[in-house]
Amino acid sequence: MNFQEKLLEASAGLRKSLTVLNGARLELRKVAGRHASRFVKQNSGLASEVRKDVSALARTTFASLSAPAAVRKPRRAAAARKRPAKAA
Numbered sequence: 637m638n639f640q641e642k643l644l645e646a647s648a649g650l651r652k653s654l655t656v657l658n659g660a661r662l663e664l665r666k667v668a669g670r671h672a673s674r675f676v677k678q679n680s681g682l683a684s685e686v687r688k689d690v691s692a693l694a695r696t697t698f699a700s701l702s703a704p705a706a707v708r709k710p711r712r713a714a715a716a717r718k719r720p721a722k723a724a
Contacts, residue, residue: 676683
């Protein structure tokens with residue numbers, strides 16, 4: 637058996653493997669599509685509730701971030717913060 641015959645045999649095996657893998661890919665796509673559509677139908681109500689909750693959270697977060705900052709009181713001098721010492 638020469639090199640060319642070995643190469644033809646190997647390429648035929650690869651073609652068969654690729655054909656099998658391509659068929660499996662198509663079947664997997666069909667199964668995944670069927671289960672995905674069923675999942676969406678069953679959980680559409682849940683997805684709607686999640687969307688509402690996330691939207692409300694985003695609105696409250698934006699409102700709190702866009703609110704004007706609270707006015708800070710100026711810091712008192714160190715002497716004014718100290719308590720008077722008790723006489724013994």
